[in-house]
Amino acid sequence: MAKAGKIDSEPGTVARVHEITGRLIAQAIKYRPETQNWEWSVKVIDDPKTVNAWCMAGGKMAIYTGLMQQIKPTDDELAQVMGHEISHALAKHSAEKMSRAMAMQVGLSALAVTQQNSKYAGLTLTGAQTAALVALELPNSRTAESEADRIGIELAAKAGYDPHAATLWEKMAKADGGKSRIDFLSTHPAPVKRMETLAGLVPQMMPFYEDKSPRPTYPLRQTLNLRHVTSPAFASIASDR
Numbered sequence: 153m154a155k156a157g158k159i160d161s162e163p164g165t166v167a168r169v170h171e172i173t174g175r176l177i178a179q180a181i182k183y184r185p186e187t188q189n190w191e192w193s194v195k196v197i198d199d200p201k202t203v204n205a206w207c208m209a210g211g212k213m214a215i216y217t218g219l220m221q222q223i224k225p226t227d228d229e230l231a232q233v234m235g236h237e238i239s240h241a242l243a244k245h246s247a248e249k250m251s252r253a254m255a256m257q258v259g260l261s262a263l264a265v266t267q268q269n270s271k272y273a274g275l276t277l278t279g280a281q282t283a284a285l286v287a288l289e290l291p292n293s294r295t296a297e298s299e300a301d302r303i304g305i306e307l308a309a310k311a312g313y314d315p316h317a318a319t320l321w322e323k324m325a326k327a328d329g330g331k332s333r334i335d336f337l338s339t340h341p342a343p344v345k346r347m348e349t350l351a352g353l354v355p356q357m358m359p360f361y362e363d364k365s366p367r368p369t370y371p372l373r374q375t376l377n378l379r380h381v382t383s384p385a386f387a388s389i390a391s392d393r
Contacts, residue, residue, distance in 0.1 A: 158198045169196050169215060170372040172231050175311035176238055177211070177370035183307065184242050187211065192370060194234075203324070207237035209244060223324055228308070228317035235311070236304035243299050301346065305353055306360065312367040315357035318350040 173194045181188050190211035197216050203223060205215040215234065219225070225233065301318075309315045 159195050162196075165196055165217070165220070168227070169194055169230075169234075171369065172227055172311075172313075173213060173234050173238075174369040174372050175313075175367050176231060176235050176307050177372075178368040179307045179310045180238050180242055181370065182310075183303070187242065192372065194372060205233050205237050207234070207241045209241045211241070213237065223320070225320060225323075226317060228314040229320040229323070231308040231311060231313035232304060232318050232320050235308040235313075236300050238307060239300040239303035240296065242303060243296070297346070298349070301350055302353065305350060305357055309357035309360035310363075312361065315354045315361055318354070319347065321350070322347050 177192050192211035192213075194213040194215065197214050199216045200218045200221055202216040202218040205213070205219055207213040213234065215230075219233065220230070223229075305315050305318050308317075
């Protein structure tokens with residue numbers, strides 16, 4: 153998960169992030185109109201070592217300066233990252249993951265009770281934990297990532313950002329160099345198949361991108377003061393009000 157840091161107050165960086173996310177949020181609200189009531193906000197966290205971004209249900213977002221400084225994304229590429237993260241919130245993946253975690257915990261606790269008198273109790277529980285992870289968490293994680301990829305590239309295209317920039321995932325993987333230095337990739341696997349799937353979606357997204365209609369922007373206020381924050385629990389991240 154994300155680490156503690158300070159909100160970046162550099163006006164140019166904040167304005168750039170707000171412009172991109174504002175256009176994405178406008179499309180997100182069209183996709184799910186009930187999110188008009190979310191308290192949408194985005195913070196730029198000054199942490200050069202952390203290459204990460206996230207969006208929680210309710211519209212709270214953050215992106216780390218490490219992602220921008222180490223990856224150096226174009227506006228189109230940055231839109232792909234934030235579009236992907238917004239899509240997780242729109243698709244309620246956080247709630248689904250919590251529900252699965254609770255279900256696994258209840259099931260494993262019950263199994264531990266029934267097996268506590270067996271000499272194989274520890275082995276059985278370990279096997280059950282592994283089975284639960286494989287059967288529930290991993291497939292759902294892959295499904296969630298694929299869904300967020302699809303929704304994210306569409307949101308970005310409708311917001312006026314080139315869908316070809318979805319190759320950003322390959323760029324991030326190359327920057328990582330197989331050393332697992334990029335936090336984003338630890339929870340967002342980027343195999344070749346995934347990039348091929350995104351490339352296959354580009355032709356479908358181009359009409360949205362080439363549409364000459366005005367691109368609405370959700371108004372996000374500038375936040376210029378420095379404050380310590382932690383994420384994604386939002387214990388210290390206040391809304392823009």
